[in-house]
Amino acid sequence: MSFNLDLLLRENIKNLQAYSSARDEFDGEASVMLDANENAYGSPISQSFNRYPxxxxHAVKQKLxxxxxxAPEHIFLGNGSDEAIDLLFRAFCQPGLDNVILLPPTYGMYEVSANINDVAVRKVNLTPDYQLDIEAIAAAVDGNTKMIFIxxxxxxxxxxxxxxxxxxxLVNFDGxxxxxxxxxxxxxxxxxxxDLKEFPNLVVLQTLSKAWGLAALRLGMAFAHPNIIRVFNKIKPPYNINQATQNFALEALENVEVVNEWIRESVAERTLLVERLQDIPQIEHITPSDANFVLVRLERARELYKYLVQQGIIVRDRSTVTLCEGALRMTIGTPKENQILLTKIKEFYT
Known part of the structure; x- marks a missing residue:
């Protein structure tokens, strides 16, 4: 692999003069802040919210x-992971010229963001056991392939x-x-x-929406070589993470053990739910899961989905998705929620 970030970066982004906000130009403590045209009298809900974040x-990145x-210089924080995904397209893909490789079935926002940015999508399906088809991926790459999403x-x-x-x-792709x-x-x-130091072309996306239980805050994370993080920071909106989100994130990050306990409970409930689903004759296959959900292929999937909706139970119908035909995606809930789900599935097939 011969990775060169400058060769990937769009020329207009290389030459872009980033917006410099008042808080970019001042770094430190002060008692009289008269640089950003804020309301000096405060705000109706909190004295601190009259100031730009x-x-x-920095504080959230230090905690993370x-x-x-x-190290903090490897971290970018975005308005959900979706912001980081969009910034990747805007920074590295020339509209109407470049392409990216997606591996269905996969997260749908990659394709949406590609379409918004007028970037061609090349799809290489996962294998029937949902693993990478390495040879097919290699065959799909050409000189204008800028990114592969896994x-x-x-x-x-x-x-x-x-x-x-x-x-x-990672080793064989230059993008x-x-x-x-x-x-x-x-x-x-x-x-x-x-492994970020070993692979300069690697961008890792994570989120506080899942295990950390902060979906409403919309705080995503991208981890990469500092040169890539600098590109993110150059083109993002000046204040992309509001102060309330930063405050709540800092508070949440003090509770690692609580989150770890939730993870342990979710994994245990996942195991239990799978065991009980396997006792239902109409269940055809359950994909082994490392997430907080399971993909279940079953008889009359679409009809079951509609029945569960009528019962006030919402799962995700994936029955029309490539390689997920006849399957529903079920998030792991509380023990009570999981029991209600099982009861209603059994009722439907009775």
């Missing part, structure tokens, strides 16, 4: 650095992608490999965060 979220074991544990299948296969792609680890907290497989 830290545009680079200790938890993740990675989701592991994969959504909507729940399985982890073999680590050796991910490394093979960016974007590894989405949104569900890594629930997996036996270890994160690729420790």
């Amino acid at each position: 830290d545009p680079l979220q 650095s200790k938890i993740k074991g990675i 989701c592991s544990p994969n959504n909507p299948t729940g399985n982890s992608i073999r680590r050796q296969d991910i490394e093979t792609v 960016l490999v974007v590894l989405d680890e949104a569900y890594i907290n629930y997996a036996k497989q270890t994160s690729f965060l420790a």
